[in-house]
Amino acid sequence: MRRRATVLLLLLIAALVLLPILWTFATSLKPLPEVNSYPPRWTSEKMSFRPYVDMFFYLPFATYTVNSLLVALAATALTLVIGSLAGFAFARFEFRGKNFFLLVFLLSQMLPGASVIVPLFQLLKEVRLYDSLLGLTLIHTAILLPFVIWLLYGFFSGIPREVEDAALIDGCSRVVALRKVLLPLALPGLGGTALFAFLGSWNEFFFALILTTSDTTRTIPVGIGLFVGEFSDVWNQMSAAAILFSIPPLALFLMMRRTFVKGLVAGAIK
Amino acid sequence: MKRSTPYLLLLPALLFTVFVLVYPLLQNLLNSLHRVSLIRGTGDWIGLANYAKVFEDSVFWLAFQNTLLYASVGTLISLLVGLGFALLLNMKLGRITNVMGFVYTIPWVISPVVAGFAWKWLLNDNFGIINHWLISLGLTTEGITWLGDPTTALLCVIVARVWQFYPFAMVMFLAGLQAIPEEQYEAAAVDGASTPGKFFHITLPNLRSVTGVLLLLGLIWSFNDFNMVFVMTRGGPINASMVLPVLVREFSFVQFDLGKGSALSILIFGMLIALSLLYLKMISRREAS
Amino acid sequence: MRTILKAFLFAGLFAVSCSAPRDGVELQLWNFGGLPGLIEWVRARADSFNATHQGIRVTQSQKSWNMIRELLYTNLSAGTGPDVMNVHANYAAEFGGAGFFYPINTFPDFEEVKSWFEPHLLESTRYGDNYYGLPSSAIAFTLVCNKQMFDAAGIAPPRTWSEFRRAAKRLTRDTDGDGTTDQWGLVLLGGDRGGFSYRFAPFLYKAGMNILSEDLKRVEFDSPMGVQTLQLFVDMHQIDRSITPGFLAYQHSEINDLFCSNKVAMSIEGPWFRPLVDQKSAGKEFYTVPVPVPDHLLSQYETLPTLQDMVMYTISAHTKHPNEAWELLKYFRTPEADKYWITEELGAVATTLEALNSPEAASKENLALYRHELRHARPWPPHPGIISIARNVITPWCQKAIVGEISAEEAMRGAAAEAQEILDGAQ
Numbered sequence: 001m002r003r004r005a006t007v008l009l010l011l012l013i014a015a016l017v018l019l020p021i022l023w024t025f026a027t028s029l030k031p032l033p034e035v036n037s038y039p040p041r042w043t044s045e046k047m048s049f050r051p052y053v054d055m056f057f058y059l060p061f062a063t064y065t066v067n068s069l070l071v072a073l074a075a076t077a078l079t080l081v082i083g084s085l086a087g088f089a090f091a092r093f094e095f096r097g098k099n100f101f102l103l104v105f106l107l108s109q110m111l112p113g114a115s116v117i118v119p120l121f122q123l124l125k126e127v128r129l130y131d132s133l134l135g136l137t138l139i140h141t142a143i144l145l146p147f148v149i150w151l152l153y154g155f156f157s158g159i160p161r162e163v164e165d166a167a168l169i170d171g172c173s174r175v176v177a178l179r180k181v182l183l184p185l186a187l188p189g190l191g192g193t194a195l196f197a198f199l200g201s202w203n204e205f206f207f208a209l210i211l212t213t214s215d216t217t218r219t220i221p222v223g224i225g226l227f228v229g230e231f232s233d234v235w236n237q238m239s240a241a242a243i244l245f246s247i248p249p250l251a252l253f254l255m256m257r258r259t260f261v262k263g264l265v266a267g268a269i270k
Numbered sequence: 271m272k273r274s275t276p277y278l279l280l281l282p283a284l285l286f287t288v289f290v291l292v293y294p295l296l297q298n299l300l301n302s303l304h305r306v307s308l309i310r311g312t313g314d315w316i317g318l319a320n321y322a323k324v325f326e327d328s329v330f331w332l333a334f335q336n337t338l339l340y341a342s343v344g345t346l347i348s349l350l351v352g353l354g355f356a357l358l359l360n361m362k363l364g365r366i367t368n369v370m371g372f373v374y375t376i377p378w379v380i381s382p383v384v385a386g387f388a389w390k391w392l393l394n395d396n397f398g399i400i401n402h403w404l405i406s407l408g409l410t411t412e413g414i415t416w417l418g419d420p421t422t423a424l425l426c427v428i429v430a431r432v433w434q435f436y437p438f439a440m441v442m443f444l445a446g447l448q449a450i451p452e453e454q455y456e457a458a459a460v461d462g463a464s465t466p467g468k469f470f471h472i473t474l475p476n477l478r479s480v481t482g483v484l485l486l487l488g489l490i491w492s493f494n495d496f497n498m499v500f501v502m503t504r505g506g507p508i509n510a511s512m513v514l515p516v517l518v519r520e521f522s523f524v525q526f527d528l529g530k531g532s533a534l535s536i537l538i539f540g541m542l543i544a545l546s547l548l549y550l551k552m553i554s555r556r557e558a559s
Numbered sequence: 560m561r562t563i564l565k566a567f568l569f570a571g572l573f574a575v576s577c578s579a580p581r582d583g584v585e586l587q588l589w590n591f592g593g594l595p596g597l598i599e600w601v602r603a604r605a606d607s608f609n610a611t612h613q614g615i616r617v618t619q620s621q622k623s624w625n626m627i628r629e630l631l632y633t634n635l636s637a638g639t640g641p642d643v644m645n646v647h648a649n650y651a652a653e654f655g656g657a658g659f660f661y662p663i664n665t666f667p668d669f670e671e672v673k674s675w676f677e678p679h680l681l682e683s684t685r686y687g688d689n690y691y692g693l694p695s696s697a698i699a700f701t702l703v704c705n706k707q708m709f710d711a712a713g714i715a716p717p718r719t720w721s722e723f724r725r726a727a728k729r730l731t732r733d734t735d736g737d738g739t740t741d742q743w744g745l746v747l748l749g750g751d752r753g754g755f756s757y758r759f760a761p762f763l764y765k766a767g768m769n770i771l772s773e774d775l776k777r778v779e780f781d782s783p784m785g786v787q788t789l790q791l792f793v794d795m796h797q798i799d800r801s802i803t804p805g806f807l808a809y810q811h812s813e814i815n816d817l818f819c820s821n822k823v824a825m826s827i828e829g830p831w832f833r834p835l836v837d838q839k840s841a842g843k844e845f846y847t848v849p850v851p852v853p854d855h856l857l858s859q860y861e862t863l864p865t866l867q868d869m870v871m872y873t874i875s876a877h878t879k880h881p882n883e884a885w886e887l888l889k890y891f892r893t894p895e896a897d898k899y900w901i902t903e904e905l906g907a908v909a910t911t912l913e914a915l916n917s918p919e920a921a922s923k924e925n926l927a928l929y930r931h932e933l934r935h936a937r938p939w940p941p942h943p944g945i946i947s948i949a950r951n952v953i954t955p956w957c958q959k960a961i962v963g964e965i966s967a968e969e970a971m972r973g974a975a976a977e978a979q980e981i982l983d984g985a986q
Contacts, residue, residue: 007366010358014373020388020433021376023399027391033839036397036816058595059621082282089279101280108291110542111298112494114518115535116290118528118633119297123289125637142290145283203381205497210633214587214620221383226623233812234595235391242384249379257372311636395805397816412739415805418749420962423808506750507807508958523629525947 021246028052028239035235052244055237059223060215068219069248071133071208072201075140079148079197080190082141087152088182092161105146113206121210131213139211140201147200148193155189156182191259199249220245295539301532320533329520330534333505333512336424337493340513344431345488349481351432352439359440360447371444378437386501389430393417417503420510427499427511431492439484446480447473486549493542514538583614584883589641592624594834597905608890615883635659635875642878643887645695648683648869652941655691661874662689666885675894675911683938684871692871693892696900696907698829699932700761700866702851706844708742708824716848718860720791723825723851727801730824744801746823747792749958750810756949758827759957761850761866762788764937767859771940776982780953781975787853789960789967796961807958815839829868830929831906847925849932867936870907901926908933944981952977 026042027035028051034044055061086105090098120139121130129135159182167181183190205221212218224245227238302320305313324330355374359367377385392398393416401413416426454472463471496515499505505512505520512520514534522531590601598621605619620641622630627646634640635654646654654660663669669690673681676694684692702723704716708730717723727744734742748754763770766788769779779785796802803809803823817823819840826832827850836843850865872891874884890896894913901909901919908929909915920926939945952974960970 003363006358006361006363010363010366010370013355013358014370017374017377017433019399020385020392021380023392024384024388033819033841036391036394036812038397038816038820038822040397040399040402042399082286085279086283089276093276093279095273095276098276101284104287104291105283106546107543108287109490110494110539110546111291111294112515112518112535112538113496114515114522115298115532115538116294118522118636119294120289121633122637123293125639130637130639138286139290142286145286145290149283199379203383205381205383209626210629213589213622213630213634214618221381224383225626226621228623228625233810235812238387242381242387246380246384250376253375253379254372394813395808396813396820396822411737412741413805415808418805418808420807503808504750504752506752508955508962519629520951523632525951526628526632 021243024239025243028236028243030236032234032236049240051236051240055241058234058237059226061220061223061241063215064218064220064223067133067217068202068221071137071140071219072198074133074137075144075201076194076197078137078141079144080194083145083148083152083193084183084190086145086149087156090149090153091156092164105149108146117207117210120207124211130211131217133212133217136208136211136217136219139207140204143204143207144197144200148197151193151196152186152189155186155193159185188259191256195252195256195259198252202249295536298532298535298539301528302536304529306528306532307526316529320529321537323530324521324533324537329509329512329517332509333514333517336511337513337515339424340428340431340495340499341489341492344428344435344492345485347428348432348435348488349439349484351436352441352484353443353477355436355440356443356447359444374440375437377433378435380434382434382495382497383501385430385434386498389426389433390417390502393426418507420507423503423507423511427502430502431495431498434498435488435492439488442480442484443477446477450476482553486546489545489549490542493538493545583616584880586615586617586643586880586883586887587641588617588619588887589622589630589644590619591622591627591645594831594904594906596834596903600899600903600905604891604896608887612886612890615886617887635877638877640875640877642880642884643872643874643891645870645872646692647946648692648694648871649939649941649945650873651684651686651691651871653943653946655686655689655873656943659876660691661876661878661881661884662691663693663874663885663888664688664690666882672889672892675892675897675913677910677912677915677933680869680910680933683867683869684873686941692873693888694910695870695872695892696905697910697929697933698831698868698870698907699929699936700757700827700829700850700868701928701932702848703818703826703828703832704846704848705818705821705824706846708821709846716846717851718848719854719857720851721854724791724795724799724801727795727825728799731799731801740800741822743803743823744799745795745825746803746809746814746817747806747827747961748809748811748814749807750813752950752954753946754811755954755958757866757868759788759792759953760939760949761827762791764864764866765850765852765856767853767856767863769940771942771945771982775940775942778975778978778982780978781971784853786967786971789957789971792957792961793963793967797963802961807962811835818845819843829906830908830925833924834904834906837904847928849928861931862935864935864937865932867933867938869910869938942982948978948981952981 029047029049030044031046031048031050034046037044090102124130124135124139129138163185164181172180203221204219205225208219209222209225212222220241224238224241227234227241301312303315303317305316307313359371359374361367392400395401395413395415395418398416400416404410405413414422416422450473454476455468458468458472494515495513496519499511499513499516500519503511505516515538518531518534518538521534522528588605590598593601602619605617608617609615631640631646631654651660655662672693680694680697681690684690684694702716709716709726712729714726714729717726730742730744731740732742733740748758760770763780763785766784768782768784768788771777772779792802803817814823814826815835816839818826819836832845832847836845849860852860852863856863872888874881874888878884892911894911897909897911897914898917898919899905900907901914901917901923908926909920914920915930939949942948956970956974956977959965960967965973
């Protein structure tokens with residue numbers, strides 16, 4: 001009896017949690033005149049997957065998707081590489097200024113985006129990386145690094161030193177030990193952290209909006225923003241875009257759920 | 271092994287940090303002390319006049335209050351919800367908890383922009399489903415103007431924020447719960463402890479470090495959260511839901527007063543540093559005792 | 560795994576570096592916002608320009624109107640940005656005066672191009688001695704009245720403030736007998752700060768008032784007549800309850816939804832309203848009439864001004880190819896191009912004499928009314944700080960009064976003080 005009540009509770013919560021998404025999905029199937037009808041209804045006449053098709057003609061979403069993918073994958077790769085090095089340094093070495101540098105990385109999360117955007121914009125323009133996927137990748141990497149470093153620091157700390165010590169006795173240098181011994185062990189943590197980084201870049205809106213300007217470099221979130229026009233809002237196509245946009249991260253998350261949880265948790269609970 | 275190894279390893283990351291922290295920070299500091307606008311570019315040194323302008327602006331104080339509320343209430347409720355769900359999922363009822371574990375984390379994976387719009391549509395006073403249900407259930411006679419009423423707008427944004435952030439807390443708590451050694455519970459059972467007793471004397475203390483981490487991260491991230499408020503209300507109605515990050519955009523990009531926007535940025539930065547230092551002090555004091 | 564990721568990184572780098580240099584002149588055209596029909600037309604026009612002008616290549620990019628100020632600021636201050644773009648004509652004061660827009664009166668054939676346009680519409684693109692753009696489309700604010708609701712109640716569209724208030728009150732009712740009002744007389748665009756001020760200003764103008772003094776040095780909207788204007792809305796909301804309660808959060812799409820579901824009877828709108836309504840409820844009928852005037856000014860009903868707004872196409876002062884940009888600008892504004900504003904529902908009124916006087920124009924719904932209103936309409940005063948005043952001062956103060964937090968008098972006094980600071984000082 002208690003079990004059945006709990007299951008019911010779980011299902012009820014699930015319905016509440018999914019409410020905004022279900023409503024968005026319902027909206028994505030309605031023709032524009034039917035969106036926002038009174039009284040509000042889940043279904044309407046003439047529901048179809050039309051908006052999912054129309055959106056590719058309204059705006060070049062195929063290009064946006066490729067851009068989002070490229071930037072997210074590249075930023076994830078870059079962040080993991082650089083973050084691993086830094087996390088390893090913190091986890092395995094004692095050195096002067098260690099706490100200072102830790103603090104620096106913590107602080108770099110504390111400036112709001114609107115404060116950072118104008119100097120960054122001018123900087124990118126100087127190095128001719130404005131309106132380029134590479135420029136956006138580098139910016140995303142910079143934004144994601146602090147938290148990723150912190151996660152990996154925690155994760156590496158959690159792996160006992162004895163493992164590498166064995167390799168060191170055999171004659172490897174510290175850094176080689178990192179590559180051959182520590183990283184394979186840390187793979188679950190890395191996987192989880194990679195998912196976090198991918199998500200951060202995939203969903204990023206503000207910097208992508210200001211730092212790219214042409215259709216060829218635009219990412220999906222910025223594209224979605226364009227559905228909100230000056231006078232009219234194409235809600236149904238926008239909902240369709242939002243649903244499609246959420247599928248890759250959800251799929252990735254579903255596949256990597258266990259590793260993600262392990263990585264996040266071990267990294268954050270020192 | 272070279273002494274310089276750790277520094278070399280840190281170098282790439284530090285390079286990035288220079289660009290995303292040091293350079294903008296210095297630039298903001300510089301701008302905040304000069305008269306800077308689109309019209310005249312960077313003008314003369316005016317000392318702390320920009321800061322004075324910020325403090326004299328009544329919207330700043332409103333935004334400050336709202337941001338404190340948004341960050342603290344939002345984070346606290348997210349933690350409570352996260353803990354609640356984690357406890358629920360920890361009951362391990364087989365496959366259903368696995369599935370629900372996935373479902374409950376979905377809000378976190380959704381983009382904040384999408385989430386903001388979704389909640390905006392739900393809360394629409396005439397066409398949103400929430401008012402429709404409230405009226406059908408007889409809980410209210412007319413639709414509540416959720417986002418149009420200065421008294422409820424901030425609350426709505428907080429709800430949307432909790433929806434987005436609680437999965438993070440939940441996942442962390444869940445892992446924390448699973449890390450608690452069984453022996454502690456068994457020992458307590460032997461001593462005849464009640465369920466609430468076990469909860470307060472075993473579960474919670476074990477979750478202390480997780481809670482600490484979540485609080486700090488939650489507060490910092492909420493403090494700087496731009497997307498949710500911007501998409502749902504733009505800071506309205508009549509600035510009732512204005513928060514500091516959105517106000518920076520107002521100053522810099524709408525009023526084109528980059529000096530004022532930079533001054534506000536420095537203030538925000540200072541507030542967060544103060545917050546973190548306070549927090550770290552609390553942590554170390556507790557660990558010392 | 561890592562190698563795959565690295566491969567993607569290099570792929571990204573490669574994709575980026577793949578911008579092969581081209582011969583000829585390259586121009587960037589930015590189009591902010593617009594109805595779907597307009598977006599289509601802009602694309603087609605840009606393509607047609609490329610086809611007919613060898614040696615010049617235009618890349619057109621669609622942008623969000625909501626982020627126009629961020630995008631302009633970041634780009635103009637860094638010396639980048641498009642060659643040609645569409646902006647509010649009243650940006651001529653703010654940006655043109657600061658040297659960010661190209662003074663097109665310096666081109667040799669300007670006098671001839673000038674003659675294409677309705678003279679006083681072109682004046683809106685002027686600041687000081689220079690013209691900063693060619694008019695793209697003109698807007699005059701009018702009152703739209705839901706035909707179904709008005710006819711059912713047997714009321715005619717209002718002409719005076721008293722009639723306006725009475726009509727709104729009559730049309731605010733409980734239609735399904737459940738004890739709560741579910742239909743209102745008037746809706747206001749409260750969720751868009753700029754837009755709200757654009758709907759309040761016409762009432763000020765129709766009351767015969769100025770917003771600023773002629774010399775742009777003093778605030779004038781806080782006169783007793785100004786307070787009365789605000790008081791009209793305050794009374795409608797607080798006493799009659801004839802304004803939709805949630806208006807502070809409403810954007811265009813909410814207004815459209817309400818109007819089309821017959822939940823609201825009147826709104827203050829412009830020529831975009833026809834295509835906007837057609838998107839939701841094709842062919843829904845409504846009356847378009849001039850914004851009401853104060854009772855004591857009824858004799859001047861035909862000549863009192865409403866608010867005029869205009870979009871113009873402008874050339875960036877940073878452009879590397881001013882002459883080619885001028886060609887593009889002209890191509891977008893020839894009378895032939897302008898005809899589309901007559902034949903298609905692009906949401907605003909044409910601005911060239913030829914288009915406005917063409918035979919097709921005669922059959923366009925309400926064009927006569929808009930031309931009439933535009934003849935007397937006035938734009939916002941051409942002060943660089945006026946946009947700041949409109950959205951950051953006038954809107955919040957007026958909204959506070961309408962919802963009852965302060966009195967209309969306090970609101971006007973407070974707004975005037977802040978606006979005067981902006982006029983006197985810093986910016």
